[in-house]
Amino acid sequence: MTTMRISQSVGINGVNNPNDIKAVQQALNALLRLIAPTQRLVVDGRLGSRPEQSKTVAAINLFQQKVVGMVRPDGKVDVNGRTHRKVNEKLSQASASAQTPVSGALKVSLYSNIERYEGRVEHMYLDTKGFATVGVATY
DSSP states (O other): OOOOOOSSOEETTSOOOHHHHHHHHHHHHHTGGGSTTOOOOOOSSOOOSOGGGSHHHHHHHHHIIIIIOOSSOOSEEOTTSHHHHHHHHHHHHHHHHHTOOOOHHHHHHHHHHHHHHBTTBTTEEEOTTSOEEEOOOOO
16 A cells, blocks of 8 residues: 545544545554554444544554654544645655665675575575565464
């Protein structure tokens, strides 16, 4: 997810269209590392009968406080408002960093280390195209 698109406000005193709520929930799930200790939100498009007590609004408040820098978070994402813009900024940064290819000397170093340890470290190998594959096992 590189951008969050909403058509109306979400949160306390928001319009709270279910599709917009889902978009906010998905975006906040993608940015959980910024709003610890928030747990992954259920993407159900609902805030419940008391939005001020919903986990989604709590996550919006925490995002506004920690990331947007609001002293008094309002628990609401307005279309193209400060919170909406900051969510999209952080989503695009996360997307760009996730897609940054490794190149140059670092790439050579990584490949030589993988070749050195391939077969000795479980779940790490070069595939037929020369791409490094690393897996994690659970015991």
